[in-house]
Amino acid sequence: MTDLKQIINTKLELASSPHVHTKLSTERAMQMVILALLPCVLSAVIYFGIYQLLIFLVSIGISMGTEYGIKRIRKQANTLSDGSAFLTGLLLALILPPNFSLVFTGLGAFVSIAIGKEIFGGIGYNIFNPALVGRAFLQAAFPVQMTTWTKTSFNVDAVTSATPLGGFKFDGIAADLGSMFLGNTGGSLGETSALAILIGGIFLIALGIVNWRIPVSMIIGILVFGSLIWMINPEAYMNPLYHLVGGGFLFGAFFMASDWVSSPITAKGMWIFGLGISLIIVIIRVFGGIPEGVMYAILFMNAWVPLINRYTQPTIFGAKK
Amino acid sequence: MSFFSINKSFKGGVHPDEHKDLTENSAFEIMPYPTEVILPLSQHIGKPSKVLVKKRDLVKSGQVIAEPDGFISSIIHSPITGKIKDIGKTASVGGRPQEAVTIVAEGEDEIVFMEPLDAESITSEMIIERVKEAGIVGQGGAAFPTYVKLMPPKDKNIECIIINGAECEPYLTRDYRYMVERTKDLIVGIKLIMRALGVKRGIIGIEDNKPEAIRMLKEATIPHPEIKVEVLKTKYPQGAEKMLIKVAVNKEVPPGKLPLDVGVVIQNIRTAISVYDAVVKGEPQFTAALTVSGFGITTPKNLIVRVGTTIQQVLDYCGGTNDDARKVIVGGPMMGVAQYDMSAPVQKATSGLLVLTEPEMKHSQETNCLRCGACVDVCALNLIPKDLAKFSKAGKWDEAEALGVTVCMECGTCSYNCPANIPLVQWIRLGKQRVINIQRSKQNVS
Ligand code: SF4
Numbered sequence: 111m112t113d114l115k116q117i118i119n120t121k122l123e124l125a126s127s128p129h130v131h132t133k134l135s136t137e138r139a140m141q142m143v144i145l146a147l148l149p150c151v152l153s154a155v156i157y158f159g160i161y162q163l164l165i166f167l168v169s170i171g172i173s174m175g176t177e178y179g180i181k182r183i184r185k186q187a188n189t190l191s192d193g194s195a196f197l198t199g200l201l202l203a204l205i206l207p208p209n210f211s212l213v214f215t216g217l218g219a220f221v222s223i224a225i226g227k228e229i230f231g232g233i234g235y236n237i238f239n240p241a242l243v244g245r246a247f248l249q250a251a252f253p254v255q256m257t258t259w260t261k262t263s264f265n266v267d268a269v270t271s272a273t274p275l276g277g278f279k280f281d282g283i284a285a286d287l288g289s290m291f292l293g294n295t296g297g298s299l300g301e302t303s304a305l306a307i308l309i310g311g312i313f314l315i316a317l318g319i320v321n322w323r324i325p326v327s328m329i330i331g332i333l334v335f336g337s338l339i340w341m342i343n344p345e346a347y348m349n350p351l352y353h354l355v356g357g358g359f360l361f362g363a364f365f366m367a368s369d370w371v372s373s374p375i376t377a378k379g380m381w382i383f384g385l386g387i388s389l390i391i392v393i394i395r396v397f398g399g400i401p402e403g404v405m406y407a408i409l410f411m412n413a414w415v416p417l418i419n420r421y422t423q424p425t426i427f428g429a430k431k
Numbered sequence: 432m433s434f435f436s437i438n439k440s441f442k443g444g445v446h447p448d449e450h451k452d453l454t455e456n457s458a459f460e461i462m463p464y465p466t467e468v469i470l471p472l473s474q475h476i477g478k479p480s481k482v483l484v485k486k487r488d489l490v491k492s493g494q495v496i497a498e499p500d501g502f503i504s505s506i507i508h509s510p511i512t513g514k515i516k517d518i519g520k521t522a523s524v525g526g527r528p529q530e531a532v533t534i535v536a537e538g539e540d541e542i543v544f545m546e547p548l549d550a551e552s553i554t555s556e557m558i559i560e561r562v563k564e565a566g567i568v569g570q571g572g573a574a575f576p577t578y579v580k581l582m583p584p585k586d587k588n589i590e591c592i593i594i595n596g597a598e599c600e601p602y603l604t605r606d607y608r609y610m611v612e613r614t615k616d617l618i619v620g621i622k623l624i625m626r627a628l629g630v631k632r633g634i635i636g637i638e639d640n641k642p643e644a645i646r647m648l649k650e651a652t653i654p655h656p657e658i659k660v661e662v663l664k665t666k667y668p669q670g671a672e673k674m675l676i677k678v679a680v681n682k683e684v685p686p687g688k689l690p691l692d693v694g695v696v697i698q699n700i701r702t703a704i705s706v707y708d709a710v711v712k713g714e715p716q717f718t719a720a721l722t723v724s725g726f727g728i729t730t731p732k733n734l735i736v737r738v739g740t741t742i743q744q745v746l747d748y749c750g751g752t753n754d755d756a757r758k759v760i761v762g763g764p765m766m767g768v769a770q771y772d773m774s775a776p777v778q779k780a781t782s783g784l785l786v787l788t789e790p791e792m793k794h795s796q797e798t799n800c801l802r803c804g805a806c807v808d809v810c811a812l813n814l815i816p817k818d819l820a821k822f823s824k825a826g827k828w829d830e831a832e833a834l835g836v837t838v839c840m841e842c843g844t845c846s847y848n849c850p851a852n853i854p855l856v857q858w859i860r861l862g863k864q865r866v867i868n869i870q871r872s873k874q875n876v877s
């Protein structure tokens with residue numbers, strides 16, 4: 111009666127409940143994020159030319175190669191099929207300046223995976239967003255190349271090829287908000303087009319892959335903190351809408367801060383995280399020596415995530431508040 | 432349909448594929464009488480019943496063959512007419528062999544009914560006595576003896592009963608069939624339960640994926656203003672006691688407490704039907720009603736079978752399983768038990784028998800935890816499943832206890848939703864069991 115033969119014969123599974131599962135898997139989630147980034151890739155190619163595809167290729171290739179190599183050396187199971195190394199490479203490429211050196215790109219991708227991810231033990235264990243770790247390294251090592259901006263293909267008569275935020279900070283020039291929305295301004299490959307970012311971002315929120323609380327809290331944060339500063343002196347400080355569509359803000363909100371592994375798991379924690387990032391961005395942009403701040407703000411808040419999780423544990427249902 | 436619903440709901444939860452369409456329009460079929468039945472002596476929560484018969488005794492359907500042992504226990508009736516073949520260990524749901532009485536059919540089916548009682552004039556004491564005599568156990572899954580639930584401690588002030596018509600487990604349509612096939616009897620059953628408890632308020636909670644049942648019950652309750660139909664958003668685990676109470680009467684049952692503590696008693700749809708049958712028809716609970724479904728079974732059905740019919744017999748009656756069948760589940764897909772021994776019997780509270788295929792289970796590769804928070808987001812009890820599982824797996828019982836592992840109701844929502852496909856509930860169940868054992872042994876020492 112209760113013998114093993116029967117199990118083997120009938121190939122019946124016995125794992126305990128629940129016996130059904132959502133369609134979403136790690137692999138599928140990564141695939142969906144990659145899909146959601148295609149509009150940004152497209153905008154990079156449209157505005158900055160076909161050469162940019164090489165940056166994508168190198169970044170993704172070196173990311174995957176690095177992960178494969180490290181897993182081999184450590185004699186661990188190969189995890190390339192989960193798609194996360196591909197995604198890290200893609201994300202890194204999207205936050206690099208146009209026409210960036212391919213050698214440096216490869217170096218950044220190597221650092222992203224080796225230092226950003228594998229040193230901590232691989233997928234799920236890293237504290238910082240790996241792509242941002244790679245970019246922070248490049249920023250420190252090659253500051254000039256990392257801030258050399260190219261004019262977009264349709265912007266031949268623009269006076270400067272600086273980014274809108276840089277232009278405002280150093281030269282007091284306000285860019286046209288419409289161009290910023292479409293992406294027709296200087297900036298990193300995937301960061302210039304608000305439109306492309308929103309298409310992908312909203313798609314991911316609809317699928318439940320990006321938790322809406324993080325981008326929403328960041329957007330509310332940047333508008334509120336940006337307005338507060340702006341109201342002090344509208345002449346000297348930037349209109350909050352520039353904070354919103356300028357630089358890497360939207361890309362950071364939808365694709366970087368919302369990274370599963372390096373963001374909080376509690377609802378309250380996500381709000382604190384998102385608002386915190388925006389506050390730091392505004393402080394850096396307004397009072398700091400550099401026009402941008404999204405990368406540092408996210409990395410800084412990444413470090414606080416374990417603590418945020420600990421202090422925002424929800425009250426158990428029915429327990430006294 | 433349910434995604435944008437404005438009907439009442441709770442925080443968290445998920446929407447698994449329902450697959451109710453496989454059986455929702457199939458009226459109950461009465462499965463023919465089996466040649467042999469196996470009656471476990473423990474088909475309920477509490478102490479196993481005491482056997483009153485010996486080998487080779489002749490019994491009739493409806494005759495008492497085992498009596499309650501202690502307060503929380505139940506009477507068991509013979510579901511068929513025949514001869515006691517054996518008393519001893521047999522296969523069971525879940526796999527562990529258990530004490531049971533085996534009866535072989537012999538001669539014509541002769542049913543001994545109890546004396547029918549008048550539902551209008553019957554007193555509270557008589558209802559409770561009848562429910563006990565009929566051996567009724569709760570049909571919502573836990574199989575708690577119903578008469579005990581009708582006698583709450585005197586210091587608890589019960590304000591209302593909630594009839595759980597959510598049937599939030601995917602696939603299952605048993606309660607739905609009762610709601611549409613025996614609407615009037617159901618109302619009488621609910622009123623009997625209300626009278627037994629002396630409460631003036633009854634609420635039937637139904638998920639909004641059952642519009643026909645809602646329409647019929649709303650119509651049937653017009654002459655009974657004390658019973659209200661509450662339409663709930665379709666979402667798992669809407670039928671969990673704590674969720675149902677929160678949504679229906681806006682009260683939260685604190686951790687470690689019972690519905691009784693907030694003045695509520697919950698009963699299942701079929702329990703109310705069984706109460707009706709026991710009082711009005713004099714019929715003891717010797718049948719089980721179950722949905723047989725899934726893409727691995729030839730003909731999905733809603734069935735009424737004699738208790739003790741084996742799983743194999745039920746599967747055969749539904750045309751058998753097909754080649755894609757990968758898992759047999761007793762109960763629903765979220766909380767049911769995987770079964771491998773098909774000679775185990777259907778019990779009083781068995782509500783479903785599912786044969787699932789690979790595509791409907793959608794299992795994927797397990798990966799590391801991605802700290803995505805998807806489990807935290809959906810846990811209706813506000814627990815942190817990821818950490819409960821992590822600490823249970825690592826044997827850190829104190830940490831697991833501090834995070835509320837014993838509060839978990841094992842609803843399976845977190846595992847369902849985890850993209851990394853980590854068997855969270857499996858670990859949490861282990862941790863919960865351990866922590867409860869540790870707590871008990873501490874109590875015994877002090
Ligand atoms: S099984 Fe437990 S931890 Fe998981 S969702 Fe249900 S109650 Fe929460």
Ligand code: SF4
Nearest residue numbers: 800801803804806849
């Ligand atoms: S849902 Fe799974 S992967 Fe996500 S945090 Fe919970 S356990 Fe980790």
